[in-house]
Amino acid sequence: MDAVSIRAAYRRYAGFYDRVFGTLLASGRHAAVAWLNRRGGLRILEVGVGTGLSLSDYRKDNRVVGIDLSTDMLKVAQERVARENLAHVEGLLEMDAGKLAFADGSFDVVVAMYVMTVVPDPQGTMAELERVCKPGGDIVIVNHFAAPRPGIRRTVENWLAPLSKKLGWRPDFTLESLLQGSPLAVQSVETVPPFGLFSLLHCRRQGA
């Protein structure tokens, strides 16, 4: 496929894909926040908070700090916090997920949704998420991980291959590669319906 035909294909399908992917991405976000909302009294770091789409969904007895690399996104998030009076949002900061400006063990929970495939150094970023999480605390990742075996999911992935760049995923990005050399203990991995393209990964920092 040459560039012209790829562009033409995108033009034809752009609206449809946006609807499908908006829904798919939202389902992953909702799954993660629902998981986090089982408990209150926590200090949570949301890495890649973007425009703050999830901020109003958090339990109000949890405190949330959001970081992102994009000033423009953060400004939208800031307006949302003011407009919806989201007092549980403790702060919004511009930060590189691979070079966090938080002290060790600052958070009870660290959550990163659709972040790990767009950072240049996923393993280094995981190490940073672990560092700022309290010993015994939780790290929650929502991401696309490449299907380990051929099957329905692999077929859907192939069907969506032209969009992999737009979605920021890497076809070869596996759970194993993300956690390579990490001392984090995997607690659970669940695929998020529909299609199971995205997974909700829960790890725990050792200690405490």
Place this chain on the structure above:
Amino acid sequence: MTTPDDKTSDSKGGARVDPKLLEILVCPLTKGPLRYNAERGELVSERAGLAYPIRDGIPIMLIDEARSLDKTGAA
């Protein structure tokens, strides 16, 4: 060169940051302590020789965006 205009915009850009948030913030480069300069609206890392700006209430904790203390003198 620092002009009066620069100073005005610096202090204007510095908005309040939650004190509880300040407690957990460190320099992204050295992971060392930060000093909050309310007048300039900056978070100063003495060890790194960098000052991180706070723009419209959003701390910009990026090394590339930080002001080098060597070039413009002490904050």
